[in-house]
Amino acid sequence: MRLSVIGCGYLGAVHAAAMASIGHDVVGIDVDAEKVDALSRGLAPFFEPDLQKLLEAGAASGRLHFTTDIAAAAGADVHFLAVGTPQQRGAHAADLTYVDEAVEALIPHLRPGDVVAGKSTVPVGTAARLAPLVEATGAQLAWNPEFLREGWAVKDTIEPDRLVIGVGPDASAAVSALRRVYAPAVAAGTPFIVTDWATAELVKVAANAFLATKISFINAMAEIAEVTGADVTQLADALGHDARIGRRFLGAGIGFGGGCLPKDIRAFAARAEELGRGDSVAFLREVDAINLRRRDRAVELVVEGLGGSVFEKRVTLLGAAFKPYSDDIRDSPALDVAARLRGLGADVTVTDPAALDNARRQHPQLSYVDDRDEAIRGADAIVLVTEWDAYRRELTPEHASTLTDGRVVVDGRNGWDAAGWRAAGWTYLGMGRP
Ligand code: NAD
Numbered sequence: 001m002r003l004s005v006i007g008c009g010y011l012g013a014v015h016a017a018a019m020a021s022i023g024h025d026v027v028g029i030d031v032d033a034e035k036v037d038a039l040s041r042g043l044a045p046f047f048e049p050d051l052q053k054l055l056e057a058g059a060a061s062g063r064l065h066f067t068t069d070i071a072a073a074a075g076a077d078v079h080f081l082a083v084g085t086p087q088q089r090g091a092h093a094a095d096l097t098y099v100d101e102a103v104e105a106l107i108p109h110l111r112p113g114d115v116v117a118g119k120s121t122v123p124v125g126t127a128a129r130l131a132p133l134v135e136a137t138g139a140q141l142a143w144n145p146e147f148l149r150e151g152w153a154v155k156d157t158i159e160p161d162r163l164v165i166g167v168g169p170d171a172s173a174a175v176s177a178l179r180r181v182y183a184p185a186v187a188a189g190t191p192f193i194v195t196d197w198a199t200a201e202l203v204k205v206a207a208n209a210f211l212a213t214k215i216s217f218i219n220a221m222a223e224i225a226e227v228t229g230a231d232v233t234q235l236a237d238a239l240g241h242d243a244r245i246g247r248r249f250l251g252a253g254i255g256f257g258g259g260c261l262p263k264d265i266r267a268f269a270a271r272a273e274e275l276g277r278g279d280s281v282a283f284l285r286e287v288d289a290i291n292l293r294r295r296d297r298a299v300e301l302v303v304e305g306l307g308g309s310v311f312e313k314r315v316t317l318l319g320a321a322f323k324p325y326s327d328d329i330r331d332s333p334a335l336d337v338a339a340r341l342r343g344l345g346a347d348v349t350v351t352d353p354a355a356l357d358n359a360r361r362q363h364p365q366l367s368y369v370d371d372r373d374e375a376i377r378g379a380d381a382i383v384l385v386t387e388w389d390a391y392r393r394e395l396t397p398e399h400a401s402t403l404t405d406g407r408v409v410v411d412g413r414n415g416w417d418a419a420g421w422r423a424a425g426w427t428y429l430g431m432g433r434p
């Protein structure tokens with residue numbers, strides 16, 4: 001099929017490349033000329049495992065193109081909307097400017113029978129609001145939320161765990177077009193769930209609300225563990241054996257961040273308020289507050305570990321990205337903790353295998369070192385803030401001891417073996433652990 005993908009960021013670039021890899025003819029369109037230039041040359045403009053390979057293969061196949069010209073969407077059977085929906089400045093609601101602009105720009109290029117499939121995460125009611133504009137051209141509007149995880153985005157796009165297609169009344173053509181787009185996944189038995197627009201929009205924000213709540217739940221337990229001497233990691237293991245609960249997303253630490261969970265739960269709460277149902281998701285404000293408190297806690301632990309003050313102490317942060325296998329630093333807890341420590345007078349060094357260029361742009365006041373061992377050399381304290389393998393699995397206390405005389409580690413992800421660090425002579429401070 002011929003497809004267009006409007007917005008080629010973390011979601012759209014992967015979607016475009018993945019759709020070309022399964023045999024479609026794809027044009028990716030973005031207003032950012034630099035991004036389009038990189039993508040056109042087969043270069044991933046951000047770090048995402050396997051994306052580079054897919055872009056090269058797409059370029060070689062002649063089935064994948066990128067442009068800044070929205071007119072290139074003309075002739076595609078399905079147009080995916082993948083533009084950003086960030087948090088509004090000074091408010092919690094989602095900023096729909098980019099979605100509105102993209103739809104407006106696309107309208108003149110639609111033909112009767114085309115399908116517009118929204119992938120951006122939007123407040124419930126957005127599709128119903130946009131539908132008359134799209135339908136006036138004879139095209140149909142579907143909402144097809146995206147559940148990919150950064151770091152696993154290529155795999156998640158090609159082999160999703162479910163496909164959700166929200167459509168309006170009489171939209172069987174849109175359903176069959178999307179069934180054809182996702183034919184390999186459908187043939188592999190992937191659940192293909194057809195709903196109305198509102199349900200599809202809600203599936204996405206409800207999923208993120210649930211995940212955020214699960215993380216904040218265990219972080220709330222970490223807060224209780226801290227005043228009782230309990231160990232939240234053992235608590236999570238024991239809870240996780242209950243199949244109704246499960247161990248995943250029960251990792252207590254410095255909490256969630258990134259370009260999705262924080263802004264999505266805030267936008268959901270703001271939309272519920274508009275709908276007169278603010279009380280129904282009032283707990284999301286608490287989920288957000290618990291999450292942000294854990295960043296304070298990590299800072300407190302560093303201060304405590306260094307004897308009550310970090311002033312002029314050398315602190316090395318292992319990680320800048322909001323999660324491993326990504327260079328995404330949007331609302332990264334790692335950088336938030338780094339900036340706060342710097343605010344307290346610490347001499348902060350940040351290292352990360354992929355995210356330093358992005359981090360430098362956002363926090364030019366911090367010091368950055370590419371090499372992990374160089375970053376650790378001479379540090380008074382080491383803080384694990386992003387669970388890259390190079391830090392969590394591969395850095396041993398014995399090796400760290402050869403790099404610095406400092407003997408304090410703060411494990412912001414509860415990723416290390418506390419006993420091992422202590423046995424090697426380190427003061428180990430974890431999140432919600434004695
Ligand atoms: P992003 O900021 O990385 O990408 C958005 C892109 O849209 C940018 O490249 C921007 O230049 C482009 N853009 C803005 N206006 C445009 C226009 N009028 N025409 C063409 N391009 C335009 O954001 P993202 O992380 O890819 O997220 C996009 C959407 O997908 C958001 O709604 C997000 O919540 C949702 N989502 C993201 C993920 C994820 O893991 N990143 C997962 C699921 C859903």
